[in-house]
Amino acid sequence: MSALDDTANSGLAEPSDAHRLDEGALARWMAANVEGFRGPLNVSKFKGGQSNPTYRLQSADGVYVLRRKPPGPLVAGAHAVDREARVQRALSQVGFPVARIYGYCADTSVIGSEFYVMQLVEGRIFWDATFPGVSREERPSYFNAMCDVIAQLHSVDPTSIGLGDYGKPGSYFERQISRWSRQYQEDPQAGRDANMDRLVSELPGRIPAGDEASIVHGDFRCDNLIFHPSEPRVIAVLDWELSTLGHPLADFAYHAIMYRMPPHIVAGLAGADLAALNIPREAEYIDRYCRATGREAIADWQFYVAFNFFRLAAIMHGIAGRALRRTASSTQAIERGKSFPELAKLAIRALENLT
Numbered sequence: 001m002s003a004l005d006d007t008a009n010s011g012l013a014e015p016s017d018a019h020r021l022d023e024g025a026l027a028r029w030m031a032a033n034v035e036g037f038r039g040p041l042n043v044s045k046f047k048g049g050q051s052n053p054t055y056r057l058q059s060a061d062g063v064y065v066l067r068r069k070p071p072g073p074l075v076a077g078a079h080a081v082d083r084e085a086r087v088q089r090a091l092s093q094v095g096f097p098v099a100r101i102y103g104y105c106a107d108t109s110v111i112g113s114e115f116y117v118m119q120l121v122e123g124r125i126f127w128d129a130t131f132p133g134v135s136r137e138e139r140p141s142y143f144n145a146m147c148d149v150i151a152q153l154h155s156v157d158p159t160s161i162g163l164g165d166y167g168k169p170g171s172y173f174e175r176q177i178s179r180w181s182r183q184y185q186e187d188p189q190a191g192r193d194a195n196m197d198r199l200v201s202e203l204p205g206r207i208p209a210g211d212e213a214s215i216v217h218g219d220f221r222c223d224n225l226i227f228h229p230s231e232p233r234v235i236a237v238l239d240w241e242l243s244t245l246g247h248p249l250a251d252f253a254y255h256a257i258m259y260r261m262p263p264h265i266v267a268g269l270a271g272a273d274l275a276a277l278n279i280p281r282e283a284e285y286i287d288r289y290c291r292a293t294g295r296e297a298i299a300d301w302q303f304y305v306a307f308n309f310f311r312l313a314a315i316m317h318g319i320a321g322r323a324l325r326r327t328a329s330s331t332q333a334i335e336r337g338k339s340f341p342e343l344a345k346l347a348i349r350a351l352e353n354l355t
Contacts, residue, residue, distance in 0.1 A: 021055065021111045026066075029110045033103040034117060036061055051319075052079055052241055056120065064102065068115035070322075082106065083166075084240040085116040087215070090161040096152060099236050121236040123226040129258050129267040131222070134232075136278045141232035143280050144288065146222060149234045150255055151292035154214040154248035167245030169213035173307065176250070177203050180314035190321035190337065195344040199310045199351070206354060208300040216251035218242025221258065223267045252289055253304030254312075256282065260305065260346060265339045302354040309347035316340040 027039040038060040046054045057064040069079040081104070088098040100119040108114060126132075131142050158164050168175065181200040217224075219242050226236040259282040261268025274281055280288070286298060298304070320337025 021066075025110050026057075027059075029105060029107075030057075030059075030064075030103070030117065033105070034064075035102075052081060052084075052239075057117070063120045064117050065099070065120045066115055066117050068111060069113040071112060080241065081114050081116055083243065085118075087163065087166065087240050087243050088118070090163050091153075091156065091215075093161050094156055096156065097149065097234050097236050098240075099238070121226045123229055123235050125223060125226055127223045127267060129222050129261075129263065129269050130272055130277055130279070138232055139278045140280055142227070143285065145227070145232050145234050146225065146255070147285060147288045148292055149225070149237065150217070150220050150252055151289055153217060153220075153237075154251065154293055156215055158213075158215050158245055163215060163245070166215065166243075169245045170211055172211070172213070172245075172247040172250060173207045174204065176246070176311065177207075177307070180311050184314050184317050187318065187321040189324055190317050191340070193313075193341050193344050195341070195348045196310075196313060196317070199306070199313075199344060199347050202351065203307060203310060206303055206306075206351065208303055212247050212249070213245050214248040214251075216244060216246035216248060218244065218246075218251065218254070220251060220255040221267050248293070249298060249304050250307060253301070254308040256285060256289075257305055257308050257312075259285070260309075260350075262342065265336075265342065300354065302350045306347045306350035306354065309343050309350060313340050313343035313347060316343060 021043050023041045023043055026043075027041045030037040030041075031039065040060070042058040043066075044056045044058075046056065051070070052067050053070055055066040055068070057066055067081050067084060069081055085101050085104040089101045091098050092100065099121050102117045102119070104114075104116040106114050126134075126142075131139055134142055158166055158169075177200075184196060184200065217237065217240065219239050220237070224237065224239045225234050226238065227233060228235050258267060259269050262270045263272075269279065272279070286301070289295075290297060316337055317340045320340055323337050
């Protein structure tokens, strides 16, 4: 069994009453379903995870991670931990870096919701996109590793690993814009924003021609990756809740908006001195992805940027709503929800640069 480094473990806390697990029931389930498990269990909760609460399980035989649906009323189709477990199991078949899945439980009577248990991977998580603690000389290799892994994901044939039905292969932008627009409009309690209203109105008419489909992660960021303890190599991609079959350029652009993302929202590089840090420029990063996936270039790049800031704004709007209803799983949810207007403004800025 393996364990995360001190950086990750420092983000642990005692679960609140709302997120406390029945450790006895969970231990009985694991004894019946996880080979080699030996109790008793000691459970602590990772501080992150605004959506699906994530726990560290210390047992007599080692350490595990548990991901569950959050308590309280949920948006239909959201928090699909069964899909998270399924996609990671499938990708492991082709050597893609994911944590090993030990078991999935659909029986909500065990801990009060669906959940799955997976390997706790040994390595490093970087919460800051400038990769502090990495030498200036090595820093480009870490960015290359991130880029190469998302390119690898988009090169996997879904059908070949049993994921041909993992989503609807086509009209991804139309469906996504409709989904997030509806979620935004159906939750007025979380607030309204003029820029977001404009995006809801204008984005559908700016979708580029043509279509593609691949497995997409949906939340590919440096802080959702575990790197090798000492090498610039990704050894596990985490947090697959938003994964589906979708447009690879939507997925890659979401990752690449780190260059424009204010670091106080999520791991971002806006305002950073890239030359001093020896971080590849946005254009260089896009070029590496294109070479890895056999593309000459990415037309309409600003649309993909605008779409992703819009999508993230809608997600943060949803977090704000859950925080108001006290169903969000993170104590940081209220602060995250406040970033919604700023993200909508960034989306408008990209849309206005689209020729």
